[in-house]
Amino acid sequence: MTLTDQIPNNVDLGSDRKLMRALMRWQPNFLSWWRDMGPEGFQENQVWLRTAVSVEPSGWAHYDYVRMPEYRWGIFLTPAENDVITFGDHAGEPKWNEVPGELRGVLRRLIVTQGDTEPASVEQQRTLGRTAPSLYDLRNIFQVNVEEGRHLWAMVHLLHQYFGRDGREEAEALLMRRSGDPDTPRILSTFNERTDDWLSFFMFTTFTDRDGKFQLSALSESGFAPLARATKFMLTEEAFHLFCGETGVERVLRKSAEVTMQDPNGDARKYGTIDLHTIQKYINFWYSSSLDLFGSELSTNAADCFAASIKGRHREDRYEDHKALGQIYTLPMMENGKVTMREVPMRTALNEILRDEYVKDCERVCTRWNAALAETGIDFRVTLPSRSFRRTVGTFAGYSFDPQGKLIDDATYRAKQDDWLPTSSDYEFVRSLMKPVYEPGKYASWIAPPQKGVKGQPADYPYVRFDNEHAAE
Numbered sequence: 001m002t003l004t005d006q007i008p009n010n011v012d013l014g015s016d017r018k019l020m021r022a023l024m025r026w027q028p029n030f031l032s033w034w035r036d037m038g039p040e041g042f043q044e045n046q047v048w049l050r051t052a053v054s055v056e057p058s059g060w061a062h063y064d065y066v067r068m069p070e071y072r073w074g075i076f077l078t079p080a081e082n083d084v085i086t087f088g089d090h091a092g093e094p095k096w097n098e099v100p101g102e103l104r105g106v107l108r109r110l111i112v113t114q115g116d117t118e119p120a121s122v123e124q125q126r127t128l129g130r131t132a133p134s135l136y137d138l139r140n141i142f143q144v145n146v147e148e149g150r151h152l153w154a155m156v157h158l159l160h161q162y163f164g165r166d167g168r169e170e171a172e173a174l175l176m177r178r179s180g181d182p183d184t185p186r187i188l189s190t191f192n193e194r195t196d197d198w199l200s201f202f203m204f205t206t207f208t209d210r211d212g213k214f215q216l217s218a219l220s221e222s223g224f225a226p227l228a229r230a231t232k233f234m235l236t237e238e239a240f241h242l243f244c245g246e247t248g249v250e251r252v253l254r255k256s257a258e259v260t261m262q263d264p265n266g267d268a269r270k271y272g273t274i275d276l277h278t279i280q281k282y283i284n285f286w287y288s289s290s291l292d293l294f295g296s297e298l299s300t301n302a303a304d305c306f307a308a309s310i311k312g313r314h315r316e317d318r319y320e321d322h323k324a325l326g327q328i329y330t331l332p333m334m335e336n337g338k339v340t341m342r343e344v345p346m347r348t349a350l351n352e353i354l355r356d357e358y359v360k361d362c363e364r365v366c367t368r369w370n371a372a373l374a375e376t377g378i379d380f381r382v383t384l385p386s387r388s389f390r391r392t393v394g395t396f397a398g399y400s401f402d403p404q405g406k407l408i409d410d411a412t413y414r415a416k417q418d419d420w421l422p423t424s425s426d427y428e429f430v431r432s433l434m435k436p437v438y439e440p441g442k443y444a445s446w447i448a449p450p451q452k453g454v455k456g457q458p459a460d461y462p463y464v465r466f467d468n469e470h471a472a473e
Ligand code: BYC
Pocket: 110, 111, 113, 114, 117, 118, 121, 148, 187, 188, 189, 190, 208, 209, 210, 211, 212, 213, 215, 216, 292, 293, 294, 295, 296, 297, 298, 299, 300, 301, 302, 311, 351, 393
């Protein structure tokens, strides 16, 4: 089998010998990384997965049983459409198909940062197959994992094709860093957090993959056409990751609410389900961590990237002024130890502007979770903490805020922390519930079944097959 058979693509890989050689050298390293750091066990099982085989609506969602190491990680760019730059100093000029010399460093940094998150998330989730609450969830996490693997391929393709030797070195380095490793950590904060219980996985795919949605959206406006087209296609896959997260948390909430109402003392833990208060603490943790991923409120990096037309805003088409020059933005900033409203040049506030979109999207999710809770009849509601709560990046870092956004002193924060964030005994309890359920159509005690199967499959569909003698080793 030739490499072009193994790597479905629409970048005419077959005719670019140099790119092909670079990818052929990288691929075995990727596979050995996948074997070492990808899903633990299950490498020989047949998993019912969706593979992108072309960018046409009919071709990109192809479902079949496949062993994960044989998954065909493809390279796809959405078709070139309107190739005019939509924002920044170069708005209105044609997009670039090569990297402009002066933007090389910044572009490479953005691509590497994006690329680094993809394998990081696979590493964070690697043991979860061992404790999947159902075959449905097992299949879904593997779908997410192989797609994050493909996102890594997408960024590595750009590094190899457009950044020469530096790009090849960065592509190797993407396989060398390790999530949570004190010596060679992943680049961004959240991607070094432990994600080793399923409630954390559902929170991660709700809140952290959603950072992916907005960052990819901003990159999909890029004047560098290959980056814009690669990220646009990645966004189509992202929707499924967000679906896993939102519906996953919703199913946990439903189960928890039902059990809580049945017990005279409202005790859910007694029945092997997660109590609502603990779920709220997980929300507080993952939402605040993911807010940090947007960077500082005031950022010259963000301003420079926008000016250079390489990273735009979410859905730039909604804005009237695509240069954002001479405009101001008002935002809360810490000044002399107090929260103060400040007016700043729009371009310097672009991280915050993207975070605003993210916050709105998270609020919509929260509203849907609360609608599900209301349906069960319980009066408990979940909330998002204030965006100043537990921040480690930006203007609020180093200050203590309560979840309502009130500035408090460190001692008060420390005294209340166990009420707001998961404690080691909460984690211990949640982990104690993580027992695998591999029987088709059955679900663990702490989660409700999904509303429907994957692509309309029946409730007892064997999404992961255990009929191979080496399976799940
Ligand atoms: N942790 O001016 P600042 C996804 C660094 S998720 C650690 O505030 P800037 C996915 C920053 O790098 C999407 N470091 O920020 C989800 C800079 O360092 P240098 C990922 C941080 O540069 C789930 C310094 O602090 N994609 O796809 O304006 C599963 C000062 O930076 C953090 C992207 O992020 C942090 N939280 O913006 C799988 C898009 N925040 O350069 C996948 C590409 C900031 O001075 N990245 N720093 O050494 C970017 O656009 C920007 O790099 C950032 C930061 C938005 C991350």
